[in-house]
Amino acid sequence: MCRAMGLAGLLLGLVVVPAVLVSTNLRQGAARTGAEPEPSDWEVAADAGPEDSLWPLPQWVRTYPRQLQLAPSRFQLVHGAGSSAGPGCGLLQDAFRRYYEYMFGRSRWRTWGRWPLAARAEPELFQLQVVIEAGDSGCDRHPQLGSNEAYHLSVTQPVAVLKAPEVWGALRGLETFSQLVHEDDYGSFLVNESEINDFPRFPHRGVLLDTSRHYLPLKSILTNLDAMAFNKFNVLHWHIVDDQSFPYQSIYFPELSDKGAYSSNLIYTPADVRVVIEYARLRGIRVIPEFDTPGHTQSWGKGQKDLLTPCYSGGQPTGSFGPVNPVWNTTYDFMTKFFKEISNVFPDEFIHLGGDEVDFSCWKSNPEVKEFMKKRGFGIDYAKLESYYVQNILDIVSSYNKGQMVWQEVFDHKAQLKPDTIVQVWMANNYAHELSSVTGAGLTAVLSAPWYLDYISYGQDWKKYYSVEPLKFSGSEKQKKLVIGGEACLWGEFVDATNLTPRLWPRASAVGERLWSSSNVTNLQDAYRRLRHHRCRMLRRGIAAEPVFVGYCAHEAR
């Protein structure tokens, strides 16, 4: 209504003052009644309105009725007074450019952005001032588990202010600010006066990509990092190698990818890896590489002889190989050197060491392994052998001052884990119990079990992911604190560049909000509305996120 008046005023050359609404909208955990979407939802473009556009929902939002107008030709993202970051902060400079483009697009406004704003009713917002409060801006650092992602955003005329202790919070706040700005039917960019206080519920919010079952081109990974930033994810769990292929090009052991990659062009060179890490860093995203052993290693065996266990049948080697050979010293020599490289190449303080789904049958067939079992007094408990192996790998990696993530079997099989080890819970069967056990043992847990997004099904399965409550397990407050987050996993058996993006987004967005927003943000109807807007916004920003349900976006995919 105000918009129509605005146009009329513009046409008549008059200044029209819009009606001032007296109420404000405070939202701290949505509390609308839940219900299925109304059929009339089809009739409105999913990104038509300015409201309900925030995803994930901030911890504390107050919006005021007064709208401010932004002129793309004048609006600036700038470093605020007192900020420890300045024009030398490449991370923020890059973010300013990025968010300017997300808000105003690349070219359209240029032709008409200089339209006289004075003819409109709304006061103008001239700047977003970003203030990093910590003494050291940390612009050149990498994000880490303990990074502070909190921010405070205040949007009032004539300038908006975004304050954050660290640059990581500033990145989150820029995303939120860009979500508040909307374009009306007449092409004006508007933002409601508002105040937001925000911080993540969990510090570890990850997406797992699998580049072994199918190779993912660098571009797909980078696009996914963009989408992750739009959803405030902060960990790329890069399941980089597995049985099927070894696309990681090692500096010390180039044969691994020479022989283990699907093809010589389907690899990640050291330069590619650096690009991924830096692209992620600029978006406040950690890259945790996973080099899963001793199982899931068939592709390793092609380029590294005498690494895998020869399988036997009838007293003879069959020519097949099983998991990494845990009994030879050469195995540990190799792993020592290999993980030294990995520790250097990947700056994150954590490395994921896998340890899942170890098939014991080959070990059981191998005479040398059996002899070793006897010598060590493991009896016929091959889980003990597995733990022996894993223990060695953990020690190697610890010696490089890296923390470790492992899949839950490593815990289940009773490896002695250092207290800061992160156990990733993935088995769907009674994961609450597993969370109890892991945290009961004083270990840190990351939850993935309910979020295996490669398992597709018909309809709005985002609701299922959304409705998970990670802390719904029996345990003390102290135990609950040991659950540091979760990961949406998109295993690659049926996923490559052709379907990665629409399969992951916006389904992973449901996980993103669960891990960021307050635990009481659970209303499905409210989430549905916001998710539709958010999906359209992702589309506009170049992410081919699939539709939530029937309808359309003002900017459709082409």
Add this chain to the structure above:
Amino acid sequence: MCRAMGLAGLLLGLVVVPAVLVSTNLRQGAARTGAEPEPSDWEVAADAGPEDSLWPLPQWVRTYPRQLQLAPSRFQLVHGAGSSAGPGCGLLQDAFRRYYEYMFGRSRWRTWGRWPLAARAEPELFQLQVVIEAGDSGCDRHPQLGSNEAYHLSVTQPVAVLKAPEVWGALRGLETFSQLVHEDDYGSFLVNESEINDFPRFPHRGVLLDTSRHYLPLKSILTNLDAMAFNKFNVLHWHIVDDQSFPYQSIYFPELSDKGAYSSNLIYTPADVRVVIEYARLRGIRVIPEFDTPGHTQSWGKGQKDLLTPCYSGGQPTGSFGPVNPVWNTTYDFMTKFFKEISNVFPDEFIHLGGDEVDFSCWKSNPEVKEFMKKRGFGIDYAKLESYYVQNILDIVSSYNKGQMVWQEVFDHKAQLKPDTIVQVWMANNYAHELSSVTGAGLTAVLSAPWYLDYISYGQDWKKYYSVEPLKFSGSEKQKKLVIGGEACLWGEFVDATNLTPRLWPRASAVGERLWSSSNVTNLQDAYRRLRHHRCRMLRRGIAAEPVFVGYCAHEAR
């Protein structure tokens, strides 16, 4: 091995004669043992080899060991002697250009295609001569249900000959020929000498696209038509409008899309529709439009007042509307004019009139409808009212000399159908019984029930689609003949341009082979191998078909 010798010969400047294999490979319905794919399947690019590349499998194939070489700079697709088609046949000219590009790519060979073939062992194939045997080439016609799609392909040195009674068979044969040509590791284009006799098992092989639940850009529809041609589909069932939106821009009733489309840019103009029809025609694909009534018509009501039934509650209109109002004459006046337009715009001899899922509750609430029921002696049997309506529509459309397709409810509710009506069987529950009933009544049937591809699930669900036998129902030989084919349906509730292609392909390919190939082509392992090749080929040709399983293609998606 021959390839390696070829290279050695090339390097030494010698002519090397490859070993001649003495056996030939005759395949008439594959008969290998069925089993899960071997793990070693990952290790080979899914499009690495020349064998197992045909999809759908022709009715009769004989391949010989001798390979012929094609020089892109010399190879020609030409009209053969005695063909009724010549350079004036735009349809074949376009197909020649298209298949030349599919075989040789757009640019790569130009830089090195003139490499001296004499240095290689293989004799050269210079031409594919295409001969249309019918007196009238039919180049400017539209394909129809009775079109002949048979062809005979003979590949021997120095020229290959493709003979077909009609151009439609030539199109299918060109696809097959292009599938035989493969590029070896050294960039040479090779084809084995071979002979193929082929024809479709069923004449109606369709894909349903839904442009109402989500708008599909023209480009998506055209890309899908390309993919359909690669799979020898010949019917695009265009479910163009439905409750959610009315994107068809009518010439007589432009308000229908002005008010019923999601947005004024999300429509199909008359020019768009012509483009779709012609693009499809050039690929031997019929376009059957569906204008579903009396249900599924909410969007119609926006642009056409007094068309839908006003719903009542407590003796008062509620403001909501139900199905098309079957009691007013104005309804039939409108439909007479509307379907006159549709009959003119769409050249196919069939129009799909829908008739599914009519909700009677609004009709039951409406006093005028109840009065009409009484007058007509329908009692409280609203299926009779539905049939009354449908009957009228069928009569209208018949008067324009169009055949009719309808969803199975129209038959189930005992409308009096003309003998040439095609009943589309879609209800998954006991569809074999429905096929028995429909054909038992002497009506023609098209099967869709087991092929609702919008219902996604984890894993290789193509096997489920592939394993359907359409004629497995109790009925006479005469009844079986009345099943003219089937359709893979991709309803649009959760599909738009972001995910259409990878969701449909190669899953629909399974349906494509089932409808084209001999009924004894059922071996899953053989199909798996060929489907992987075929999927890689689609990728190379610009179709973002999703992976069948782990692995890679020589030309990966980027």
